[in-house]
Amino acid sequence: MEHSVDLTLEAMMLDSNACDLDKEERPEVLSLLPPYEGKSVLELGAGIGRFTGELAKKAGELVALDFIESVIKKNETINGHNKNVKFMCADVTSPDLNFPEGSLDLIFSNWLLMYLADKEVEDLAQRMVKWLKVGGYIFFRESCFHQSGDHKRKSNPTHYREPRYYTKVFKECHSYDNAGNSFELSLMSCKCIGAYVKNKKNQNQVFERFKRFAGFGKRLAQMLTEDFRSSWIMSSIKSSGILRYERVFGQGFVSTGGIDTTREFVAKLDLQPGQKVLDVGCGIGGGDFYMAEKYDVHVIGIDLSVNMISFALERAIGLKCAVEFEVADCTKKEYPDGTFDVIYSRDTILHIQDKPALFRSFYKWLKPGGKVLISDYCRNDGTPSAEFAEYIKQRGYDLHDVKAYGQMLRDAGFDEVIAEDRTDQFIKVLEKELNEVEKEKEAFIQDFSEEDYNDIVGGWKAKLVRSSSDMHDMPFGNMFQKNNDTCSMYFSKVYGVSVTPIAQQPPSGSGASQGVGSLVSKGPTSQKQGASIVATQVSRSVRALDTSIVPIDIEDSGDNKGSCISIAQGRHLHSGQMKLAMSAVPQMESHAARSPIVVSVLFRYLQNSNNPDKVASLKRQELQESYDTLWQSAFAALMRKRNHKFVQILKSLMRISKILRSFSSSSLAPLEDPVVATKDKEMYNLAELPSVEGIGYHVPPHTSG
Structure with a gap:
């Protein structure tokens, strides 16, 4: 390869500013790795050893592999003093390259897959799953969409793919042992590299981290733990649904009002150049791009949905704005105290059951004088109607009235909370959006389908019924709070897709015992x-x-x-x-x-x-x-x-x-x-059915519930 002729840092990173960039980028990449102290690590595409020496400091044993002999020899010259490192010259695409099944704790690569053809990526991914131990990790970082460095290249063998290509390939990897047990990978994290956002204002340097699970055990474990909510949201929001909502709300938006409500709400934050903003539930990034471009702030957007973040990264191409995106769960994410000037969230926190704990985290993450702006689903004070109560239960929402929401913020340490009922505004926005969709019916159906059109129209009409009814189950409001040591918040009311109530109500009272599987x-x-x-x-x-x-x-x-x-x-x-x-x-x-x-x-x-x-x-x-x-x-x-x-x-x-x-x-x-x-x-x-050979059946004694 062209950059392997000159074995320098600039040649490896294909950038004239490589030395300064490396000082920020390398520590960031290493900080994103799972724990690997004393573990067995394989570094694919190790190059001249930019990461080899750092990995060797913690790994129990490390294999550094590259297919160019001069490159791996340079690596050994630099890092050969580490006795726990084995240097190997080999081609990752060769079927002769093999490691014992279940022998590795971490497989690390940096700028490797982008040099492989699609079939080579798929074959390598399948072998990597087998090499990993159950509970082991695959970590890779790739250039996506376009080149990042300023190095002029005579020829460019790089495949600048979309991040979701890699996500799809690795999520579809399955392996089986001799007993027929299945194993698969689960995406644990996906993020663009912050050093490139800060220095080059591009989001195309992306890492993904996968973990190997026993297939059916992972599913059952998710069902029996709180991770179920996260995994469901991460996997269930389909690309077609996102595009459908973007068509209604406007480019870059999947929340009510699109750019209009975003302008109004963000204007109340008094953003200043250089401030740092956290967007919780960022969707496909429209609000983040707006804040970064208009107010020159640095935005970090997190969302549980892989597809949302994938679209956000695509929408960022060419914008040259300081916005980072990450697949992350806000209830598990950690930031240093006093990191952000503003925390912003639109129509997201209804999914969070323990809101007080989240608001306490918000309080810690904010600088003194920081602000919070939230729009979210809520409900009226008092007992909701039976139909609305069932709707909430089916959706798994945690809804509160505006007053209770505000009190949770005060209990977390915030003051001067201003709550505003925006139901009338919300209804007008719904009517406007519905009118636009109905006017463009033929074009909408042509771009999507008649079923999609009916779903959108039916859903919007259902929102209007819930928001306008005498029961007033779903009000829409705002909340604002401001203080030298506190935050500000906006709050908005409930809206969602219509749900037909089921005929039978869930049983009341169960006697469920505690513990896994019991x-x-x-x-x-x-x-x-x-x-x-x-x-x-x-x-x-x-x-x-x-x-x-x-x-x-x-x-x-x-x-x-x-x-x-x-x-x-x-x-x-x-x-x-x-x-x-x-x-x-x-x-x-x-x-x-x-x-x-x-x-x-x-x-x-x-x-x-x-x-x-x-x-x-x-x-x-x-x-x-x-x-x-x-x-x-x-x-x-x-x-x-x-x-x-x-x-x-x-x-x-x-x-x-x-x-x-x-x-x-x-x-x-x-x-x-x-x-x-x-x-x-x-x-x-399904063309065929599974064999059931080996299953034992017996009739157990009758057990009453």
Whole structure:
């Protein structure tokens, strides 16, 4: 490669200002790594050792690898005094390059994947998953979109991809051990490098950090922990939905009022050049770009959604503004005390259950005299209507009236909170947006679909009903607060997509016990659709769940009042896909209340097979392609606690149990191109079904809820 001829820092970074840039950029990159003290580390594309020496200070053992012999020799000359480093000249694309499975704690690369073809990236990613230990990390940093350095190049072999390309490739990586256990990667963090934003005002230097999990164990662990909310939001906001909302709100915006309300709210902050702003729930960045360009401030935007941040990075191209973006959870993120002059958040904090804790963090993160501006969903004081209460519950929102919201801020240490009811303004904004969409109906349908158009129009009309009704369930307000030691806040009221109330209400009272995998609850008790469920403890830790399989035993009591599903630890399966289905256990009335559609989809598919001899093993690759989409549908149902789906799953389980018990391992043939539909009309084409060889079934004693 061109920059390998001259083995200098400037040549490696392709920038005339490399020395100064390296002083800021290298410590930042190292600070983003997961803990690796005493661990086994592999550095791919190590080059002349810009990171090798730093990695060697903490790693237990380090392999520094590069495919250019002169480069790796230069690295060894500089860093060879570190006895824990092994230097290797090898090509990462070669199938001969191999490391023992499950032997590495961290695989690190800096500016490597961008020099590989797409197929080479995909093949390397698949091998990297195998090399990692469960719980190990992959960290890579790449140039995206366009070149960052000012070095003039005779030829440029770089592939300047979108960050979401890398996210997709690594998230779709799955591996299996000899016992059929599945393993996958989960995105833990994604961020543009701040040193390049500060010095060059570009956001195209992006790192991503993935962690290896046992496949079905990760899903079940998420269902049994508070990480469920984060993982659902990170994965469930689809690109098409984001673009649809941007079409309504205006370029760069996914919150009500778009640029108009942004101008109004931001004007109250009295931003000054050089100030630092944190945007919590930044969406696709429109408000951040506006603040940075108009007021010359430095903005850090964080959001749980990978797709939101991906669009924000794309929208930043060519703007030359000081805005950083990161996939992050505000409830877990940490900043030094006194970091920000302003904290800004639009229509986001309704998802946070522990608002007092978040506001205490805001208080610490702000400088004396700092300000907070928040717009968010809220509700009226008093008891909400039954329909609205059910809406809140289905969505998993945590809503408060304006007065209570303000008091939470005061309790966190803030003073001079000014609360304003903006319901009338909100209604006018909704009417304006709805009118614009209806006027451009044909163009909207052409760009999206008629179903998308109907969803938007129906959703906006539902917002208007909720905001304008006599019940006044969903007011819209502002809150402002200002003090030498305090913050200012704006507050706005509830709006959202219309939800049709479910016919059956969730059971009240459960007797759910505490602890992983130990839940007891009662399901719906209608005469025709009654069932009780007992999920007994399947292991004593989430770690154990990563490697154990949970077969389902079914007892049909013969009446309409109930059946019992008992979950018990059993033998390993030879099908990771079946384990995924089996592990998605419906669990009711607890912080982990769930009713997974993925079980319904897979079992209904089995149920529709009239001839068990036609049931064949589902090809892993085919299920992998539907894997994330299936779980997104499951997560959406889980968050809304659709108990009627739970009853449907029970019915499917009881019917399919007879088929499962009659399975034969011989004479299996593929089914005829079956199609399975979920209630939200998403279609999944599954060509074959998983083998169930090795599953043990028995009828447990009857257990009442």
